[in-house]
Amino acid sequence: MNKRVSMLFTIAAVAVMGATLFGSTYTQTQIAGQSIDMDQMDIDVMDKIRNMGGLQLVMPEAFAETDCGVLENSGRTVVEFNLTGESVELPIMGGKTYNAMTFSGQVPGPTLRVTQGDVVKMTLTIPDWEVTGHGNDMHASQMSAGNFESVNPGEVSQYCYIAESAGIFKYHCSGVKLIGMDQHVLSGMYGIAIVDPANGYKKLMVEKTSGSGEIDRKFYDADALEFQLQYNQLYLTPEGNYDAGAMFQHHNTATVVNGMQFGYVPNMAHNLLVNGDVNKNIFVAQPWNGLEHKQYQSQLLFVENDQHVRLFIENQGNEPVFFHIVGEILDRVVQGNRVQSAATETWLLGGSQGMIVDLVFDEPGAYAAVNHDYAAIYTGAATVFVAGDPFGLNPVLVEKGVIPAPVASYAYALGNPSSAVPPMGAKASGDYVALWEVIPVVAEILTS
Numbered sequence: 001m002n003k004r005v006s007m008l009f010t011i012a013a014v015a016v017m018g019a020t021l022f023g024s025t026y027t028q029t030q031i032a033g034q035s036i037d038m039d040q041m042d043i044d045v046m047d048k049i050r051n052m053g054g055l056q057l058v059m060p061e062a063f064a065e066t067d068c069g070v071l072e073n074s075g076r077t078v079v080e081f082n083l084t085g086e087s088v089e090l091p092i093m094g095g096k097t098y099n100a101m102t103f104s105g106q107v108p109g110p111t112l113r114v115t116q117g118d119v120v121k122m123t124l125t126i127p128d129w130e131v132t133g134h135g136n137d138m139h140a141s142q143m144s145a146g147n148f149e150s151v152n153p154g155e156v157s158q159y160c161y162i163a164e165s166a167g168i169f170k171y172h173c174s175g176v177k178l179i180g181m182d183q184h185v186l187s188g189m190y191g192i193a194i195v196d197p198a199n200g201y202k203k204l205m206v207e208k209t210s211g212s213g214e215i216d217r218k219f220y221d222a223d224a225l226e227f228q229l230q231y232n233q234l235y236l237t238p239e240g241n242y243d244a245g246a247m248f249q250h251h252n253t254a255t256v257v258n259g260m261q262f263g264y265v266p267n268m269a270h271n272l273l274v275n276g277d278v279n280k281n282i283f284v285a286q287p288w289n290g291l292e293h294k295q296y297q298s299q300l301l302f303v304e305n306d307q308h309v310r311l312f313i314e315n316q317g318n319e320p321v322f323f324h325i326v327g328e329i330l331d332r333v334v335q336g337n338r339v340q341s342a343a344t345e346t347w348l349l350g351g352s353q354g355m356i357v358d359l360v361f362d363e364p365g366a367y368a369a370v371n372h373d374y375a376a377i378y379t380g381a382a383t384v385f386v387a388g389d390p391f392g393l394n395p396v397l398v399e400k401g402v403i404p405a406p407v408a409s410y411a412y413a414l415g416n417p418s419s420a421v422p423p424m425g426a427k428a429s430g431d432y433v434a435l436w437e438v439i440p441v442v443a444e445i446l447t448s
């Protein structure tokens, strides 16, 4: 017996012994067995394993159905999710562009939102003008991407699955039969599925001290203001093409939040609103100044104080995310519908890992949510939440007639960027007012 065969035999023997000891019957005798009699083991199984050269690995398809027929008629709610695979050119900092690969022309791809137990019917269309084939792997599906293979230009393919587990799950291109998957994902072909728990979200409990040594528990209703933040990296050549060599060395060109470096930081329109001057920056890094960036314009995220805020966060990338909000504590961290932590400062997300963060911003202010890895912060992993009215705009907004009465969040005067609000998709819905159109108008009123 050569070494390789010997090792396989050992693995097979351990597996069969495991099955013998802890098999489906679980009798007291088996569990309490004192010794293993090799003569009593199933010799046929051993021979079979040996003859085929070891154990065969089988990918689970427990909840998957590549043929939609059965699941579509199962009586469950069926949610259709239609994606196209398209290569497009997108802007990055410094006035350059890069060759992006996208689902439906946007990065991240459209967000799927379903309720636990729903059937998802995913259809991927590749236009005939597209330069390459694409695939799709939804981590909510418990199904191997290998079953889906690749969809060629000019073709359409689909699969169905039951979204059995609640939580936030990545989906991504699986390349051309898994080849080039890194290039396709790191060039923009990713998104999330939010699977809401069948019994809904839970109330948020926040502990507060009264100052007399007592702890008061404050409860917030399960309804919350929701945002999504997806972290990734770009690895690019100077020409804006994917650089596999840089990826292997983890030398990223940029860190992106929802596809943008410094996604959701102030822009020149905010400068005009707050400082009365487009050139007076209100944040250290404002790379997207300039209204010519239009839909790629960075925007702030507006929340109320004392409001339950829920963040769906996914690490789509290749490097860890140490999620932290400067000046805040993450009141609750949930993964897979199970609470992982409460009142924590930072939470680590490995690659292809997601979480739901529930929190309340206690005081008016501007709070930077970051990946607390300095290389990531300086290359783009900073996002600014503005809570309450820290800039004292309410009296002026009321006096100038922009709003009839003071508001608890600038969101009620200016809205929040649709790309951060799930289900996202400025491009997907078209039903939105662009902040980069609204803010200059408001600022003009205030400064006139």
Ligand SMILES: [Cu+2]
Residues within 6 Å of the ligand: 085, 101, 133, 134, 135, 173, 174, 175, 176, 184, 189
């Ligand atoms: Cu692809």
